Amino acid sequence: MSNQGKMDCGRRRLIVATAAVGGVGAVAALVPFVSSLLPSERAKAAGAPVEVDISKLEPGQMMTVEWRGKPVWIINRTKEMLDTLPKLADQVADPQSEKNQQPDYAKNETRSIKPELLVVVGICTHLGCSPSSKFKAGADEGMPGDWLGGFLCPCHGSTFDFAGRVYKAKPAPTNLEVPPHVYLSDARIMIGEDKKGA
DSSP states (O other): OOHHHHHHHHHHHHHHHHHHHHHHHHHHHHHHHHHHHSOOHHHHHHHSOEEEEOTTOOTTOEEEEEETTEEEEEEEOOHHHHHHHHHTTTTBSOTTOOSSSSOGGGOSTTOSSSTTEEEEEOSOTTTSOOOEEEOSOGGGGSOOTTOOSEEEOTTTOOEEOTTOOBBTTSSOOSOOOOOOEEEEETTEEEETOOTTOO
16 A cells, blocks of 8 residues: 555544544533523413412412413302392493403303402403402402492502492403413312313
8 A cells, every 4th residue: 555545544544533533522502502492491481381279278369370470369159259249230331251361161240260269360451450459348458439349550550449340431442351261179180271171
């Protein structure tokens, strides 16, 4: 074999080895880049359904949980709270919840699966502020004397009843959103999923 043949064989080995090391290096550099494009665990969790224990939620109480970065209110309504709903049918903008801010199973006067339990996203449908609870009837909480209880958005004055229905002539264009949800038992709700049905 000539010296020229030995030289070509050595060069080939060197080129193959260099290409292999370069390829491994490129893959190693690419892995973190590709990983950075995948959603983080936190991002995945933010869109995931949330399971909530409501066993300690007393009548008249409200709890707030986070789902998809939004506050979701769960309210255990008393009989007195529920009794206000038919009285307000002519004062709220969408009494039968005909606009689509809730799943079909919540298209009723109480906007809920179980009448006593309301599940709504606690964000005003006007500009995204968070309304305050004004559960006491009358002027006790700075509301008008004929106030029956519900929620007030402090930003622009939109008011909502105990079903999250917006009053007429208010800035909010629609009722509060009812998220998809399902009861896993009497004590547990899954928010963000309704595949199992109500």
